[in-house]
Amino acid sequence: MNAALLSSPVVGAEAMPADYLLAVEALTVSFDGFKAVNDVSFYVDPDEIRVIIGPNGAGKTTVLDLICGRTKASTGSIKYKGQELTKLSESAIVQAGVGRKFQTPSIYDDLTVFENLEISFPRGRSVFGALTFKRDAEVRDRIHEIAQTIFLKDQLKERAEFLSHGQKQWLEIGMLLIQDPELLMLDEPVAGMSVGERIKTAELLNQIIKGRSVLVIEHDMKFVEDIAHRVTVLHQGKVLSEGSMERVKTDPKVIEVYLGH
Amino acid sequence: MTNPVQTLTKSVTVNDNPFMKPVEWLSLALLAGVILVVLPLALDGFRLNLVGKYLTYAFVALGLVICWGYAGILSLGQGVFFGLGGYCMAMYLKLEASSVENTKIQSTPGIPDFMDWNQITALPWFWQPFKSLPLTLILVVAVPVLFALIISYAMFKRRVGGTYFAIITQAIAAILTILIVGQQGYTGGINGITDLRTLHGWDIRTDHAKVILYFVNGGLLIACILAAQYVKKSKLGRILVAMRDKEDRVRFSGYSVAGFKVFAFCLAAGFAAIGGAMFTLQVGFMSPSFVGIVPSIEMVIYAAVGGRLSLFGAVWGTLLVNWAKTSFSESFPDLWLFGLGALFIAVVLAFPNGLAGIWREQIEPRLTRRVKGLRAPPPAIAPSQKAPVGAPAE
Numbered sequence: 001m002n003a004a005l006l007s008s009p010v011v012g013a014e015a016m017p018a019d020y021l022l023a024v025e026a027l028t029v030s031f032d033g034f035k036a037v038n039d040v041s042f043y044v045d046p047d048e049i050r051v052i053i054g055p056n057g058a059g060k061t062t063v064l065d066l067i068c069g070r071t072k073a074s075t076g077s078i079k080y081k082g083q084e085l086t087k088l089s090e091s092a093i094v095q096a097g098v099g100r101k102f103q104t105p106s107i108y109d110d111l112t113v114f115e116n117l118e119i120s121f122p123r124g125r126s127v128f129g130a131l132t133f134k135r136d137a138e139v140r141d142r143i144h145e146i147a148q149t150i151f152l153k154d155q156l157k158e159r160a161e162f163l164s165h166g167q168k169q170w171l172e173i174g175m176l177l178i179q180d181p182e183l184l185m186l187d188e189p190v191a192g193m194s195v196g197e198r199i200k201t202a203e204l205l206n207q208i209i210k211g212r213s214v215l216v217i218e219h220d221m222k223f224v225e226d227i228a229h230r231v232t233v234l235h236q237g238k239v240l241s242e243g244s245m246e247r248v249k250t251d252p253k254v255i256e257v258y259l260g261h
Numbered sequence: 262m263t264n265p266v267q268t269l270t271k272s273v274t275v276n277d278n279p280f281m282k283p284v285e286w287l288s289l290a291l292l293a294g295v296i297l298v299v300l301p302l303a304l305d306g307f308r309l310n311l312v313g314k315y316l317t318y319a320f321v322a323l324g325l326v327i328c329w330g331y332a333g334i335l336s337l338g339q340g341v342f343f344g345l346g347g348y349c350m351a352m353y354l355k356l357e358a359s360s361v362e363n364t365k366i367q368s369t370p371g372i373p374d375f376m377d378w379n380q381i382t383a384l385p386w387f388w389q390p391f392k393s394l395p396l397t398l399i400l401v402v403a404v405p406v407l408f409a410l411i412i413s414y415a416m417f418k419r420r421v422g423g424t425y426f427a428i429i430t431q432a433i434a435a436i437l438t439i440l441i442v443g444q445q446g447y448t449g450g451i452n453g454i455t456d457l458r459t460l461h462g463w464d465i466r467t468d469h470a471k472v473i474l475y476f477v478n479g480g481l482l483i484a485c486i487l488a489a490q491y492v493k494k495s496k497l498g499r500i501l502v503a504m505r506d507k508e509d510r511v512r513f514s515g516y517s518v519a520g521f522k523v524f525a526f527c528l529a530a531g532f533a534a535i536g537g538a539m540f541t542l543q544v545g546f547m548s549p550s551f552v553g554i555v556p557s558i559e560m561v562i563y564a565a566v567g568g569r570l571s572l573f574g575a576v577w578g579t580l581l582v583n584w585a586k587t588s589f590s591e592s593f594p595d596l597w598l599f600g601l602g603a604l605f606i607a608v609v610l611a612f613p614n615g616l617a618g619i620w621r622e623q624i625e626p627r628l629t630r631r632v633k634g635l636r637a638p639p640p641a642i643a644p645s646q647k648a649p650v651g652a653p654a655e
Binding site: 068070089090091094099102106109111115116122124125126127133135175179 | 505
């Protein structure tokens with residue numbers, strides 16, 4: 001925990017913990033006694049891009065699941081802008097400003113690209129709000145704007161089912177963008193993409209991360225180096241190391257976990 | 262090449278989400294024409310009344326299209342809501358038929374005959390509201406919807422879904438049947454509520470009254486189709502489809518999934534209740550045999566045969582299956598249930614989208630080709646029009 005604070009580039013952050021956008025403290029979740037996440041603490045600053053890396057089974061996806069409310073924490077706290085998230089429902093967490101992209105593209109196959117984006121538009125989220133929702137100029141313009149950003153402006157009327165894998169990933173990123181979250185969580189955004197798609201995605205991510213904090217899980221080290229402000233290394237449910245990519249790469253503990261026994 | 266983008270944007274703003282597509286208006290006109298014009302002209306009073314009875318099941322099938330087809334919630338207990346709506350209406354009619362003069366031979370005049378036979382001497386409290394017609398008309402829908410709300414809220418909040426939900430709805434259908442049969446003094450038991458005569462002084466047993474009720478029923482059915490179409494076309498309808506495929510994603514788009522499922526289930530219950538009340542009015546009685554497991558499953562078959570994603574298909578499916586039921590069960594009463602089971606299996610295996618699917622995939626494309634051939638459009642416009650028209654047609 002102290003290491004995390006010391007490595008923070010923000011001066012005075014130790015004295016003012018309320019400045020963190022996201023403060024995860026002593027987070028633990030156990031499934032039948034197995035601690036998938038064990039006493040994890042880290043802090044994300046506004047506008048920071050934080051990448052979580054670690055070997056398979058380190059608990060990376062579980063940490064995202066805990067933040068977005070999909071999994072309930074056993075103990076510990078997750079504070080987002082001072083608000084405790086562990087007590088909120090998934091939809092309330094989204095409405096508070098946290099967006100989540102899943103590892104496999106999670107989009108609505110039976111709907112068109114336009115409709116996929118429309119559902120994510122942050123208005124009319126109650127039952128009667130949805131019933132009386134009007135597809136007005138504001139909605140249309142925003143959807144066209146987002147479609148342009150995610151390279152899908154010519155596919156708006158196409159059913160999402162027929163998109164390529166990479167396009168599906170972009171669509172899901174677009175669905176998050178239209179929510180305009182302050183904290184964006186991406187689980188392996190470039191996994192399974194071709195080289196061309198990967199470059200385009202990096203460009204897309206660089207464009208959309210402005211003005212928000214991003215929490216990314218990624219295996220592709222080249223990609224991590226390109227985008228990360230700071231890196232948190234998880235291993236067996238615990239924080240193994242944290243800091244800049246340079247620092248983490250030379251950390252003997254990290255080298256041991258990644259390179260051998 | 263900025264032109265294609267501009268034309269695309271334009272076509273989107275002009276006509277991107279009409280209430281009904283032309284072909285849907287045509288389907289509606291066809292259905293309304295058959296129900297309100299062709300059948301009344303072609304059939305005698307008895308057969309027309311029979312069709313009227315079938316059409317009351319179409320309300321249930323319509324609800325199932327939204328609840329099962331769109332929202333993916335399979336309910337095997339729609340008979341509960343059909344029955345509750347029907348019983349609410351029957352209670353009013355029974356009280357009117359049990360006036361003091363009509364029942365003066367009873368030991369307690371003025372209460373329904375079956376209560377008197379069961380040594381009940383005063384009208385139970387839950388029968389009291391059904392003395393008033395306006396209150397009854399409200400309760401016909403309110404009681405089943407409230408019941409649906411309680412059941413579905415309790416289950417969907419706990420994230421009970423899929424098969425478990427279907428089994429629980431079936432259990433509720435069984436429980437309600439047993440309750441009605443067991444509480445003979447309060448409900449009329451296995452015989453149901455019979456000997457219904459007048460609605461606010463108007464005799465519902467005459468041929469003339471039956472024709473009028475048939476048209477009221479047809480009108481209500483079309484109103485319900487339009488209401489369902491509104492729901493289907495709204496963003497809520499698309500959220501239901503989205504939920505069916507990726508429930509988690511909907512949750513992480515900021516929606517409380519349980520609320521939407523509750524809405525779909527309550528809407529289906531409301532439609533079923535209207536059907537039940539119209540059944541009571543047209544057939545002249547209500548009994549537990551319309552509440553239980555078998556009728557509930559039959560109602561699912563109507564929707565499946567018609568096409569669980571098509572509002573119009575559900576109505577046609579209901580008519581077709583019931584027509585088959587009447588014809589076959591007159592000739593081969595023992596075989597009918599097997600026939601019905603075989604029909605269900607055949608539809609699910611071969612035509613998962615039912616009649617509507619066959620129409621959409623086989624007949625409609627041929628028709629449109631014919632129509633297009635007749636019109637002979639100028640070749641210069643054809644390709645540019647084709648793109649936006651062809652794309653959303655799937």
